[in-house]
Amino acid sequence: xxxxxxxxxxxxxxxxxxxxxxxxxxxxxxxxxxxxxxxxxxxxxxxxxxxxxxxxxxxxxxxxxxxxxxxxxxxxxxxxxxxxxxxxxxxxxxxxxxxxxxxxxxxxxxxxxxxxxxxxxxxxxxxxxxxxxxxxxxxxxxxxxxxxxxxxxxxxxxxxxxxxxxxxxxxxxxxxxxxxxxxxxxxxxxxxxxxxxxxxxxxxxxxxxxxxxxxxxxxxxxxxxxxxxxxxxxxxxxxxxxxxxxxxxxxxxxxxxxxxxxxxxxxxxxxxxx
Amino acid sequence: xxxxxxxxxxxxxxxxxxxxxxxxxxxxxxxxxxxxxxxxxxxxxxxxxxxxxxxxxxxxxxxxxxxxxxxxxxxxxxxxxxxxxxxxxxxxxxxxxxxxxxxxxxxxxxxxxxxxxxxxxxxxxxxxxxxxxxxxxxxxxxxxxxxxxxxxxxxxxxxxxxxxxxxxxxxxxxxxxxxxxxxxxxxxxxxxxxxxxxxxxxxxxxxxxxxxxxxxxxxxxxxxxxxxxxxxxxxxxxxxxxxxxxxxxxxxxxxxxxxxxxxxxxxxxxxxxx
Numbered sequence: 001x002x003x004x005x006x007x008x009x010x011x012x013x014x015x016x017x018x019x020x021x022x023x024x025x026x027x028x029x030x031x032x033x034x035x036x037x038x039x040x041x042x043x044x045x046x047x048x049x050x051x052x053x054x055x056x057x058x059x060x061x062x063x064x065x066x067x068x069x070x071x072x073x074x075x076x077x078x079x080x081x082x083x084x085x086x087x088x089x090x091x092x093x094x095x096x097x098x099x100x101x102x103x104x105x106x107x108x109x110x111x112x113x114x115x116x117x118x119x120x121x122x123x124x125x126x127x128x129x130x131x132x133x134x135x136x137x138x139x140x141x142x143x144x145x146x147x148x149x150x151x152x153x154x155x156x157x158x159x160x161x162x163x164x165x166x167x168x169x170x171x172x173x174x175x176x177x178x179x180x181x182x183x184x185x186x187x188x189x190x191x192x193x194x195x196x197x198x199x200x201x202x203x204x205x206x207x208x209x210x211x212x213x214x215x216x217x218x219x220x221x222x223x224x225x226x227x228x229x230x231x232x233x234x235x236x237x238x239x240x241x242x243x244x245x246x247x248x249x250x251x252x253x254x255x256x257x258x259x260x261x262x263x264x265x266x267x268x269x270x271x272x273x274x
Numbered sequence: 275x276x277x278x279x280x281x282x283x284x285x286x287x288x289x290x291x292x293x294x295x296x297x298x299x300x301x302x303x304x305x306x307x308x309x310x311x312x313x314x315x316x317x318x319x320x321x322x323x324x325x326x327x328x329x330x331x332x333x334x335x336x337x338x339x340x341x342x343x344x345x346x347x348x349x350x351x352x353x354x355x356x357x358x359x360x361x362x363x364x365x366x367x368x369x370x371x372x373x374x375x376x377x378x379x380x381x382x383x384x385x386x387x388x389x390x391x392x393x394x395x396x397x398x399x400x401x402x403x404x405x406x407x408x409x410x411x412x413x414x415x416x417x418x419x420x421x422x423x424x425x426x427x428x429x430x431x432x433x434x435x436x437x438x439x440x441x442x443x444x445x446x447x448x449x450x451x452x453x454x455x456x457x458x459x460x461x462x463x464x465x466x467x468x469x470x471x472x473x474x475x476x477x478x479x480x481x482x483x484x485x486x487x488x489x490x491x492x493x494x495x496x497x498x499x500x501x502x503x504x505x506x507x508x509x510x511x512x513x514x515x516x517x518x519x520x521x522x523x524x525x526x527x528x529x530x531x532x533x534x535x536x537x538x539x540x541x542x543x544x545x546x547x548x
Contacts, residue, residue: 196473199468200471204459212478212479
């Protein structure tokens with residue numbers, strides 16, 4: 001096999017095309033891989049979507065208006081089926097998806113607490129993104145007790161980005177009939193041997209729904225999602241925090257930084273501007 | 275606190291009652307605890323159900339027509355939402371619930387494989403209960419490979435009774451959008467430190483639904499369940515295997531035997547006959 005560029009979602013401009021749906025100078029987002037120019041023969045397999053609204057930053061189509069936004073919207077509203085007044089917990093809450101889940105939870109009338117890995121991120125969650133509470137998980141010796149402190153009544157909805165010890169602590173704080181949306185498990189990805197979770201009997205005892213999902217199963221709701229989110233963006237009622245790295249050559253360091261929590265909001269790599 | 279008898283489901287005859295819904299000599303099933311005579315002041319909190327059909331063995335109301343039957347029916351049809359032709363795996367398949375899940379799966383047009391802990395139980399599954407295949411998990415060195423052998427196309431529905439290593443092996447063999455009904459985790463209950471499962475990232479990668487449930491959330495379907503299952507019992511189209519121990523004094527040994535797999539079918543303790 002020849003070396004391949006890393007797969008990834010990006011925003012691109014069509015340089016040339018003989019496809020009926022995509023014309024020269026069209027803006028698109030989709031799986032355009034980590035390279036300056038991409039040859040796409042099957043737009044469907046690259047999940048290519050034409051960009052119609054350009055009165056918002058184009059970088060948003062790598063985030064709030066792209067895959068992470070669709071993920072947060074489908075995961076929160078479709079997978080978690082939140083009800084007004086429910087208690088929502090989001091890990092990796094200042095990340096590309098988490099920051100949106102928290103804001104969606106507030107719009108849905110929920111109480112939402114987020115966790116992140118630095119004081120700056122915790123401040124962001126509380127002061128800029130409107131989370132009810134936020135905490136630095138690195139400062140907590142006992143995650144189970146920390147969650148008990150923030151959720152004395154228990155957690156109805158957990159948006160899972162972490163796995164491992166965090167998941168174990170959450171399982172011990174879920175309310176009966178709670179929902180866990182499995183979106184990612186970053187604590188597991190770079191381990192040689194996954195740690196997993198030990199408290200799975202809680203899934204049975206508390207009658208939980210633990211549901212893995214991907215935005216790819218929710219293409220049909222993308223138009224509804226845009227209709228929902230664009231007015232909030234234009235009115236400034238939803239905020240989206242991005243961490244923009246310049247230059248494709250700085251992409252690998254930015255990717256590695258995700259595993260160390262170095263990014264502040266959605267990590268974007270700007271390859272070119274147009 | 276005074277010593278209390280162990281809580282458990284049983285079949286009883288009403289000796290005396292001034293409750294409008296229960297009369298002397300009525301037969302009932304519910305949480306009547308491990309004792310010869312019970313004083314019940316609140317029938318609802320004991321989940322007391324009057325027995326109307328006595329042309330079947332009364333012991334069946336501790337099994338196929340009682341809590342385990344309701345569990346199997348709700349768990350398989352409501353939680354797992356099986357479709358014709360799907361691949362179903364049941365662990366602890368000769369037990370009180372598992373033997374019914376397998377037979378329900380066949381009635382629903384599914385392919386079903388069960389596992390159990392002895393040659394006799396495996397024979398029972400294949401020859402008497404109509405499972406398509408069955409295997410002795412104690413003879414398998416590599417559970418992941420064993421499941422791959424029985425499910426080359428993968429598993430759509432797993433009825434979970436075991437937890438631990440079995441769950442990890444199942445997670446690696448599930449099909450995309452598969453459902454896991456969490457009914458019990460017997461491998462975890464008598465461990466000082468739960469083992470849990472390490473392959474939970476599969477829940478996300480394969481977009482699984484892992485749903486804990488209890489029959490108690492499904493009281494409303496009990497009439498439908500009886501209507502469904504009684505004709506099959508009368509026609510001999512559903513079989514129910516019971517392991518009946520005589521005498522309350524032998525109850526504790528029978529309970530301990532569950533953790534060693536000593537029972538053969540639903541473990542019943544007969545305290546009195548009427």
